[in-house]
Amino acid sequence: xxxxxxxxxxxxxxxxxxIENRKISWLELFSDLIYVVIIHSFVKNLSxxxxxxxxxxxxxxxxxxxxxxxxxVLYFDLHGKNNLRNVFFSIIQIMxxxxxxxxTPDVFAGHYTGFILxxxxxxxxxxxxxxxxxxxxxxxxxxxxPFLIAYTIGxxxxxxxIWIPNLAVQQGLIVVSLIxxxxxxxxxxxxxxxxxRLRKIPFELNSAILERYGLFTxxxxxxxxxxxxxxxxxxxxxxxxxxxxIIAMACITGTWMIYYTLMDERTITAHRYWPIxxxxxxxxxxxxxxxxxxFFIAQTIESGKVIDxxxxxxxxxxxxxxxxxxxxxxxxxxxxxxxxxxxxxxxTVIVMLLLxxxxxxxxxxxxxxxxxxIGCWTWVLEN
Numbered sequence: 001x002x003x004x005x006x007x008x009x010x011x012x013x014x015x016x017x018x019i020e021n022r023k024i025s026w027l028e029l030f031s032d033l034i035y036v037v038i039i040h041s042f043v044k045n046l047s048x049x050x051x052x053x054x055x056x057x058x059x060x061x062x063x064x065x066x067x068x069x070x071x072x073v074l075y076f077d078l079h080g081k082n083n084l085r086n087v088f089f090s091i092i093q094i095m096x097x098x099x100x101x102x103x104t105p106d107v108f109a110g111h112y113t114g115f116i117l118x119x120x121x122x123x124x125x126x127x128x129x130x131x132x133x134x135x136x137x138x139x140x141x142x143x144x145x146p147f148l149i150a151y152t153i154g155x156x157x158x159x160x161x162i163w164i165p166n167l168a169v170q171q172g173l174i175v176v177s178l179i180x181x182x183x184x185x186x187x188x189x190x191x192x193x194x195x196x197r198l199r200k201i202p203f204e205l206n207s208a209i210l211e212r213y214g215l216f217t218x219x220x221x222x223x224x225x226x227x228x229x230x231x232x233x234x235x236x237x238x239x240x241x242x243x244x245x246i247i248a249m250a251c252i253t254g255t256w257m258i259y260y261t262l263m264d265e266r267t268i269t270a271h272r273y274w275p276i277x278x279x280x281x282x283x284x285x286x287x288x289x290x291x292x293x294x295f296f297i298a299q300t301i302e303s304g305k306v307i308d309x310x311x312x313x314x315x316x317x318x319x320x321x322x323x324x325x326x327x328x329x330x331x332x333x334x335x336x337x338x339x340x341x342x343x344x345x346x347x348t349v350i351v352m353l354l355l356x357x358x359x360x361x362x363x364x365x366x367x368x369x370x371x372x373x374i375g376c377w378t379w380v381l382e383n
Contacts, residue, residue: 010083012129014137016199022208024215027087028076031094032215038065038101039223043295045108057108060178062288064119067181068097070280071126073212079133089129096122112174113162120159127151142195147184154180185277192273203276205268213283217259220290224252227298244301247364251297254371255290255319261378262327267334275332286322289315300360309360313367317352320345344374
């Protein structure tokens with residue numbers, strides 16, 4: 001009896017064929033590089049459109065791009081294999097995201113056609129990939145079929161918005177399609193519960209996915225560093241410039257220390273699927289706030305304006321609140337954050353909000369001291 005020859009192209013991995021202690025592949029690391037440029041583009045364009053429309057556009061674009069990132073992360077984790085097929089579609093997807101990113105300035109300027117077409121091509125790639133997983137694994141249709149139906153409806157509205165002459169209606173259709181894309185998985189919690197229980201799949205986020213979130217966080221923090229270094233390269237003639245630079249560096253460092261000491265070695269498990277979706281949604285909000293933190297840090301050291309400082313304080317406080325929401329609930333944490341750490345973080349958030357009325361760089365200095373203190377303290381406790 002002869003063995004069936006191995007396919008040179010390959011097939012998607014079934015959802016039950018889990019890889020124990022999976023490590024992030026070099027292909028996944030490479031695919032994340034494009035988001036370095038995207039985050040930089042967000043910050044740059046937001047600085048040029050510093051108004052309500054600019055902030056709404058930032059959130060819409062961030063959610064669109066992060067939705068793409070999430071879908072590909074989940075595909076890699078659930079169905080990815082080390083074969084030519086996976087490499088080919090990953091590279092095509094990276095190119096599609098890169099092309100889509102070139103239309104970011106157009107979207108901030110109120111022109112959407114190029115972005116819609118490029119993003120739709122990108123969506124079709126992983127819609128096709130998920131379709132192929134359903135064909136290869138018919139039992140997976142329980143969750144994949146409704147997902148694809150929702151995305152097809154969303155794409156129809158998204159592409160149809162190109163021909164809408166009324167700008168407000170066009171923007172409304174774009175937002176509606178985004179809501180459909182974002183809610184497609186969450187609306188399927190019951191289907192995921194049934195499939196996972198039937199096929200004995202654990203409700204968890206494995207270490208590889210948590211590491212991908214950590215790497216994306218590192219990308220955003222890297223943008224924060226790049227922004228203040230770029231400013232310092234142009235403005236470094238006075239001692240005050242160096243003082244402001246150090247203060248900004250301390251804010252980024254403190255944020256980094258708190259995130260990684262609280263999230264390192266964290267185990268995320270649940271008894272149903274919706275807590276897992278909730279965790280991912282909170283982390284998405286955290287990364288969006290970190291991106292805004294990058295924007296406000298650069299603006300604060302450049303202008304020293306109160307409005308930039310207050311924006312920085314608010315988004316930094318939201319980062320800490322999001323971290324509390326990620327690490328505290330027993331709903332999905334095997335080891336919830338101890339009560340003492342919760343009190344310290346909550347107290348820090350309260351003091352930060354009180355510092356909204358403080359002078360800009362004095363208030364930021366106090367915030368830096370608190371962030372670094374908590375970061376060092378939690379690191380010592382963990383080690």
